[in-house]
Amino acid sequence: MTQKLVILDRDGVINEDSDAYIKSADEWIPVPGSLEAISRLKKAGYTVVVASNQSGLARGLFDLSALQGIHDKMKLALAQRGTAIDGIYFCPHGPNDNCSCRKPKPGLLLQIAAEFKVKPVDMIFVGDSYTDIQAAQVAGSQAVLVKSGKGTKTLNRHGPFTNVPVYDDLSHFVREFLKKYHEK
Numbered sequence: 790m791t792q793k794l795v796i797l798d799r800d801g802v803i804n805e806d807s808d809a810y811i812k813s814a815d816e817w818i819p820v821p822g823s824l825e826a827i828s829r830l831k832k833a834g835y836t837v838v839v840a841s842n843q844s845g846l847a848r849g850l851f852d853l854s855a856l857q858g859i860h861d862k863m864k865l866a867l868a869q870r871g872t873a874i875d876g877i878y879f880c881p882h883g884p885n886d887n888c889s890c891r892k893p894k895p896g897l898l899l900q901i902a903a904e905f906k907v908k909p910v911d912m913i914f915v916g917d918s919y920t921d922i923q924a925a926q927v928a929g930s931q932a933v934l935v936k937s938g939k940g941t942k943t944l945n946r947h948g949p950f951t952n953v954p955v956y957d958d959l960s961h962f963v964r965e966f967l968k969k970y971h972e973k
């Protein structure tokens with residue numbers, strides 16, 4: 790893997806997931822070690838971008854200003870660790886909207902590839918859902934599954950996967966990834 794751009798799903802990867810959706814900044818709780826992992830990726834020279842489905846918008850569970858508040862909390866938590874992500878991309882649509890950005894469709898990933906001028910094959914997408922894996926594979930990017938969030942359920946229900954490395958969580962992935970490609 791020589792990818793320089795790492796895309797992260799949000800819910801279940803950076804923050805704890807909830808079947809009731811993350812509707813407010815108060816409900817946004819980072820997965821242990823995830824913010825430090827992002828910091829390490831950034832220090833190693835990677836561009837780090839978030840790509841998430843936020844159908845709670847289409848479902849009327851929260852509005853754009855609440856989503857902005859959630860993202861502000863995430864950015865502040867990262868800033869307190871001296872780091873920052875390079876972009877946040879989300880699909881605001883519902884499952885019946887037939888958009889091209891809701892994962893498993895690859896729209897968000899292709900948009901990121903275009904905007905950062907990176908080939909999809911040079912991107913890694915870390916997610917906890919089967920739809921994340923599907924989006925990565927359709928885009929032609931490397932899929933990585935973490936067991937946090939819905940990851941264990943995803944693995945039990947849809948796995949084992951071919952060419953999809955599995956890690957306990959984002960922290961575990963970053964530790965192994967940087968060990969393999971950047972450190973001795």
Ligand SMILES: [Mg+2]
Nearest residue numbers: 798800801917
């Ligand atoms: Mg997720």
Ligand SMILES: [Zn+2]
Nearest residue numbers: 880888890891
């Ligand atoms: Zn969409």
